[in-house]
Amino acid sequence: MSGPGQWQSPTIKDEDVAWASELMGFGPNGFAKVGDNDTRLSAIKNMDTADFEACPGSGKTTLLVAKLAILANRWRHPRQGVCVLSHTNAARNEIGKRLSASPVSVALLRYPHFVGTIHSFVNEFLAVPWLRSKGNPVGVIDTQIALRHRMGLLSWKWKSAMERRFLTEYALSYDAPNYTGGDKGALTTSSPFYQAMVAVSKASSEIGYFCFDEMFVWANELLDVRPEVATALRERFPVVFVDEAQDNSELQASLLHRVFCEGRSPSRRQRFGDSNQAIYNSFEQAGASTDPFPSSNKFDLPRSYRFNQTIADKVKAFGVIPQSIIGAGPSPSGISTAPKPPIVFLFDDDSVGRVLPCYAAHLVDQFSRDELESGTFVAIAGVHDSSRVEPIPCSMKHYEPNYDAACVRRASSPTTFAQYLARARYEMGGSGNVFPLVFATASAVLRLAAMAGSNLNSVSPKSPHRRVLDLLQNDGDRTKYSELVEFVVSRKGELSKSEWDGCCKQLVVSVAEALADILPSSVQSFLKWPELNIGVEAETDTSKRRIDNLFSYPEDDPIVHVRLGSIHSVKGETHTATLVLESFYYDHHLSELKPWLLGARSGGIKKGSTLEGSRLLGRLRLHYVAMTRPSHLLCIAMRKDAFDGHELVILRERGWQIIECCDGH
Structure with missing residues (x-):
């Protein structure tokens, strides 16, 4: 078998691209040059190690699947395969679904290839085999179950100590093969309390209970002890693709770099992502420092097939690193109606509950019955779950009290x-x-x-x-x-x-x-069955207690269903219309971003060429993701008192229409 250094990458020709385009139903010119722009054609033909910075709606997953189909059609290596890694199960399932649609590309879902999440790759090829080789069973890989099991092993004395020190169950996780680390506060490693938590983590792991990220601990231990494993994986997978690379954590990026890139004879690796869409679980959380995305060998994909230039012009200023976005959408394969002017819904304390009805009523006014039935209509908030009740609005629950995060x-x-x-x-x-x-x-x-x-x-x-x-x-x-x-x-x-x-x-x-x-x-x-936040409810056997986060309008005979969620939950999606709701974290998000909305600021660079603080950068990235979801209609909802009269004039001059939800109150 030839090693990765001897593996010869196929040359992708124009006829291969035309074949893949036909296979995916785009005709022969789906990836062809558009005017002077040949970025998609160049990207699909490029087989060198590279990073592709793809703007929202650029069709990077479509491009990746087309490239994979070409490779599947040309693959002649029975013991070597293509490795395709995604950040989430949803992304993996999307890639798998598209590959399954073709009898040629479906071969990539079988040996010797691998298509899966980064976690599943680490489990299958590194952590699980290593643990079992040491006689350690692997039964449950689930953070919540593992930590609950460890809490059950901990004596009441130490549970009480955890409560007094405000330590959560995550203190029972670890980040080293001696079961130490995790969020144990200021405890010293030699203290009896610290050692008691380490002991239950060890005992739980030794009978097969693991947190998700703990598998990286054992994967790295395997590479420490048996570095030849990385060489074997490079031989098995001479070419590697990573989707949504901007979301890779340091834990993930450093391990993948160690396996595929570090040292001699690296695999060919291509990463696809958008650094402006790098959003994490907290505003202070950072991405990878080892092998960050994108690298210096970067290629841009600036053409969006999701939305038109009007939406592109509204949202591109929110990108931390300003990029050119060419609005070439919406795609004719979706709803055929023309895009609608963007809307700002204004509300006050008394009318926050009218925002969703006003949004739904506007959808009914703007789209036909058939379009409302076939389209995707969403309302999202940066903070969708919060115990705060002031200042209004804090989270999605201010707009819909029965929202289930x-x-x-x-x-x-x-x-x-x-x-x-x-x-x-x-x-x-x-x-x-x-x-x-x-x-x-x-x-x-x-x-x-x-x-x-x-x-x-x-x-x-x-x-x-x-x-x-x-x-x-x-x-x-x-x-x-x-x-x-x-x-x-x-x-x-x-x-x-x-x-x-x-x-x-x-x-x-x-x-x-x-x-x-x-x-x-x-x-x-x-x-336990959930209780709804309502004043009076008729208790009948037939009453349904909806907690599916669908806002239906009108209530008695719904015409449109609006899906409610967090911004994180809709990442990667395309909607017909998206409403971005104001929410609160140290301050109201959209109010803090008002200079970008009014055109006074662009990007995440202050005067003097320094970046804004991590919290502000987090707000920008989060709302850039949110505002780049819609194909036809972008809406935002903000407090009326966030603007003065002059600023409302500027909004209208910039193409925003204003709808006041507080009219009549």
């Missing part, structure tokens, strides 16, 4: 069965695809069994539904599980409290007990 969190698992169903309905988005409901039901049952202490080998490649069927030992238990799935699907995941208490809850418990024997009382919180 857990429904849209991609990075964490739901904490109740009801939240699993709510997230599934959110993913369905009103479509008839019931797969999310089946997936959610199976996942919830597995989590309940794991909470009860059952080690169910969560690293199995099978779907949750298939795993449940395989784990159930007799026909009676399988019948109960089938009844549960049928019950949930027949009601499209919308259950009343009486339906849950009447039979559904017992089915869930019966199936989980078949997997875990006995369910302890500690799991009752997982089985």
Whole structure:
């Protein structure tokens, strides 16, 4: 077998690009030069190590899949493969779905190739084999379950000490192979308290419970002990693609660099992303310092096929690093109506609850019935979950009191069965695809069994539904599980409290007990049905308690459904219309960004060529992501008292239309 140094990259020719374009339904010229702009054609033909800085809507995933199809068609190496790494499961599934559409490119989803998340790559090729080689079982890789298990091992004395020191359960995680590290505050490593937490982390890990990021600890230990593993992986994967590279953490970037790039005979590596869309879980969090994206070998993809130049001109100033954006959208394959003028909704304390109805009414006025049915309409906030009640508005709950933040969190698992169903309905988005409901039901049952202490080998490649069927030992238990799935699907995941208490809850418990024997009382919180924030509700058996974060308008006979979420939850999506809502973190986000909105500022550079502080840069990146989602209509909602009369004139001169939600109050 030839090593990576001898692997010969195929030369991608114009006829290969035309073939891939035809294969993807774009005709022969889908990636051809447009006027003087040949950036997409150059990117798809480039097979050298490079980074591609892609503006929102540039079609980088489409370009990547086209390039992968060409490679699949030309691949002649039975023991070497293409490695495609994504940041999230959603991105991985999107790539997999597109590859599956072609009998040629579907080959990349099988050996010797790999298409998956960075975490799954680390688990499959590094951490899990290394742990098992040392005799350490790997049963559950789930941060919440692992930390809950460790808390259960900790004595009451040390739990009380954690409370007194305001330490969370994350103090029981670690970042070194001796089980030390994690967020243990100011404790010294020699203190009995510190050692007690290390002991339970070790004990839990030794019987197979791990947090997600702890797998990087063991992957790095393997590379320390057996550096030849990196050489073997480069030989196996001579070419590597990384999608959404701007989101890679230091933990991820440093390990990937170590595996594929550091030292001799590196793999060919191409990364795709947009540094202006690098948003993290907190405003102070930074990205990779080892091998940051983009590198000096950078190529721009400035042409957006999502929105027109009007939206491009409105949003490009919010990019921390100002980039040219050519608005070449919206795509004719979507809704055929013309783009609409951007809107600023203004409100005050008394009218914050009217923002979503005003937005929905505007959608009904601007789009036809067919467009409202086929389009995607979203309202998002930078802070979607907060215990604060002042200053108004703090979070999404000021606009919709029944908003459930857990429904849209991609990075964490739901904490109740009801939240699993709510997230599934959110993913369905009103479509008839019931797969999310089946997936959610199976996942919830597995989590309940794991909470009860059952080690169910969560690293199995099978779907949750298939795993449940395989784990159930007799026909009676399988019948109960089938009844549960049928019950949930027949009601499209919308259950009343009486339906849950009447039979559904017992089915869930019966199936989980078949997997875990006995369910302890500690799991009752997982089985609790949610209460809505309403004053008076008619208690009937048929009343549905919606927590799927869909705002339907009009309430009695809905014409449009607006999906509610955080900005993080919609990253990478394209919407017909997007409403960006004001929210609060140290200050109101959009009010802080008013100079950019009014055209007085652009980018993240202060006078004197220094960057703004991390909090301001975080606001810019977050709202740049938010405002670049829509294809046809961009809306923002802000407090009326954020502007004076002159500033409202400037907004109108810059092309914004003003709608006051507080009219008549």
